[in-house]
Amino acid sequence: MSDRATRLDCAAVDEIAAAYLLGAVDPDEERLVTEHLASCRAPHAELRDGVPGEVLAMALAPVEPSLELRERLMASIARTPQEHAAPPVVERAPTTRGGLLGWLSPGWARGLAAAGAAAVVALAAWNIGLQAELDASRAVARAIAEAEAVHSVTGDAGRGLLLDTGAGAAFVPAELDDLPSDRLYEAWLIPAGGAPVAVGTFRPGDGPMLVPLDQGLEGFATFALTIERERVAAPTGDPVLVLALAG
């Protein structure tokens, strides 16, 4: 579709209207049609009056769900905030870049503690709202919805969500800085007065992603990210994202 790389005219939009309604166009075409419709005053009757793909679903014989599904759904709803009703995000003050020793120093740790124990922040909707590709992130959405606690993590590199899943933990990058090709983010959990424990590495992707951590949050006082060349056993640089955990 190189000839359509930049825009579509009305005739081209009408030509693929049916495919568009059925979700059967390439991503570039989808974007171009959407952009065209946003600025075009032509009626485009085939789109306006067209048969939505939903009609095909209506033709299917209904399938009754299991009894358990409704119960599971209502339990999920009860702990899932709505986007428009989500409470304010509790932000953490970004860590000052004082070197790793300062990062782990008792004074710094007390400062974090004074800033407040980690809040359970209902951030699923906030995060999802920032992600245009939510519908492609089933695993992320589900993990957020089912997490026992969702913490906002901010710092010089951006922000993310730390999920306490009960059985473990995971990190969801939200607006993290891109990295050079030879760098990655490494996640750390740090016990009070102890050394950082490496719990995972990742590179930010184009869409929502879930980074399972090697260990759960219990017993740790701090979560942090550093930027490394490869997975290392001890941080080599300053933390770019930090969160003080409760307890």
Next chain:
Amino acid sequence: MTDAPRDDALLAQRIRSGEQAALGELYDRYASVALATALRIVADRQVAEDLVHDSFVAVWQKIDRFDAARGTLRGWLLTIVRNRGIDRLRTTRPTIEVGTADEQALLRTGAAATADAALANISGAQVRAALGELPDEQRRAIELAYFEGRTYREIAVITGVPQGTANGRLRLALAKLREALRLGEGAPLAEGSDER
């Protein structure tokens, strides 16, 4: 399945206000058609139920984005179910090369129009009858598109026809459905289409 979601807008308002029972009503109303859709796409009962669960959760979370002027709550829900199902399919199957590198890009579900209010008074039986009137190749084309997430370029490869023919089959199929279901005045059939 309830075929006349006339009070979807009211239900959406109640969900938007945070009334969990309203979401339960939405589930009771459309869970069976949502599951039928998911099951048709992923062909796995447990996966399909997970998709339905996640889709209703998404409706709950994002209800503020729903615009009743653009379509029905049912249409929105089913679009979410369908898109999530297709996303799952696409993670587990190889892509089909259809020509240029641009065309090999990972597929994404189109934001199908939700101007579906006219469907509120149409029954599943009517839709099935209308689909039954379509030529096999046109019905196959729209099923590949909607239930399998194939683009018209991929449909062309799968069915062994030129892209224009595949696209034309989609156009003709929807035009015939629109006419059979009396969903509009009817746009002219595709000029240059090679099938009627």
